[in-house]
Amino acid sequence: MDDLEFRRKLYAEPYTSDEAILGAAADDPSKQQFIDELKQLENRIQSTVHAVPVPDGLAHKLIFRQSIESHSKKQRRGRFHLALAASIAFVAGLTLTMVNQQPEKSDFAAIALGHIHHEQEYTNSANEHVDLNDVNAKLASFGGEIKDDFSHIYFANYCLFEKQKSLHLVVGGEGDDRYTVFIMPRGENEDFVPSFEDENFVGKAWQTKDANVVVISEKTHPYEKGMEKVKENLVFSI
Amino acid sequence: MILRKQNSSASVSKNMADKQKRYEALVHALHADIYRYAFWLVKDKHIAEDIVQETFLRAWKSLDSLNDEKAAKSWLITILRRENARRFERKQFDLVDMDDVTLTDDDISHEGKMEQRELRRHIASLSEEYREPLMLQVIFGFSGEEISEQLGLNKNTVMTRLFRARNQLKDAIEQQSTTVEQANG
Numbered sequence: 001m002d003d004l005e006f007r008r009k010l011y012a013e014p015y016t017s018d019e020a021i022l023g024a025a026a027d028d029p030s031k032q033q034f035i036d037e038l039k040q041l042e043n044r045i046q047s048t049v050h051a052v053p054v055p056d057g058l059a060h061k062l063i064f065r066q067s068i069e070s071h072s073k074k075q076r077r078g079r080f081h082l083a084l085a086a087s088i089a090f091v092a093g094l095t096l097t098m099v100n101q102q103p104e105k106s107d108f109a110a111i112a113l114g115h116i117h118h119e120q121e122y123t124n125s126a127n128e129h130v131d132l133n134d135v136n137a138k139l140a141s142f143g144g145e146i147k148d149d150f151s152h153i154y155f156a157n158y159c160l161f162e163k164q165k166s167l168h169l170v171v172g173g174e175g176d177d178r179y180t181v182f183i184m185p186r187g188e189n190e191d192f193v194p195s196f197e198d199e200n201f202v203g204k205a206w207q208t209k210d211a212n213v214v215v216i217s218e219k220t221h222p223y224e225k226g227m228e229k230v231k232e233n234l235v236f237s238i
Numbered sequence: 239m240i241l242r243k244q245n246s247s248a249s250v251s252k253n254m255a256d257k258q259k260r261y262e263a264l265v266h267a268l269h270a271d272i273y274r275y276a277f278w279l280v281k282d283k284h285i286a287e288d289i290v291q292e293t294f295l296r297a298w299k300s301l302d303s304l305n306d307e308k309a310a311k312s313w314l315i316t317i318l319r320r321e322n323a324r325r326f327e328r329k330q331f332d333l334v335d336m337d338d339v340t341l342t343d344d345d346i347s348h349e350g351k352m353e354q355r356e357l358r359r360h361i362a363s364l365s366e367e368y369r370e371p372l373m374l375q376v377i378f379g380f381s382g383e384e385i386s387e388q389l390g391l392n393k394n395t396v397m398t399r400l401f402r403a404r405n406q407l408k409d410a411i412e413q414q415s416t417t418v419e420q421a422n423g
Contacts, residue, residue, distance in 0.1 A: 008397070008401045011401040011402075012400035041411075044354070044357055045407065047354065048358050052273075052274050054273050055283065062294045
């Protein structure tokens, strides 16, 4: 090993355990002296580097800061959960509202039944002897017309179905049978139901271009034929 | 279901406690060396402390990825070097010139012998490519191979840099004592 390599190796690693270096130094006092000098320098470097004071309480700060970080993370997670709960509550509320509104908004069958229950007492007793021409004038706005006269037209008036101007007719069938007819503008997103019923009433519906036409009868008498006749008697041009 | 939930949350909190223990052990064992390394890297005690805080915070967050405690040292050094590089990206325009820092700052403490103060100045004046491998060797006792792994350098390059680092320090010390002798004479 030449002198340069010997020095280079020692400078790179003063406390080397390289046998070749240590062996070379053992045979050469000047080399051993060089090693000793370098070790001295190294000790000075070591103590200088390590003399840098570590800030007081750094370890505690590091642990403390981490615990704050974890804690605030937990809090953030808490806030996230709160936000999630709020969102769920909001969506649930929205859904409930929509579900609650849906029958009124788009289920015209339910609207019709509700309406008929509400006005049953009045319309059952009403007898306005409505003139056919008057009824047809009203029907014209829906593009409809009564072809053959009913045995009787008890009632023909506009009413509001969900803020939509609709026509409410009560017409006579066989004997004292009464049929209620609703003609209401078609709404958006409504579920069309061709037939429906509840405990007391049965309904049949069909659609024209712009309107839903519903015929409702009490279940207290045979209604099939009578309802069919009502449908045939109502002619819609559009 | 409820039972299982309780068990899993108990094991989660046990994991957290274990993690906390590991973290604290890591802090106690290595914070001083890591701080000193940071200090010699940036030569400013405040910046060094900031970097060390960031380093340990990141270490905490990814502590699960540390499988071998023996590798903790080089793992932390890697995080710290990355943090330092980030700092450089962020603040590359308002960095103080290194020589100003080393000569005027009280970070290079005035305590201790004058001799040591001078050596501090010399070490701080080494260029980073020499200073960094030297600090890895002096502070952490890394071998040439470990340094080359840590810095992603060829081992011969590392040995050459270590040689030059000490050579420059020795020259600086000798030059200084010559100057002092001349001044005295």
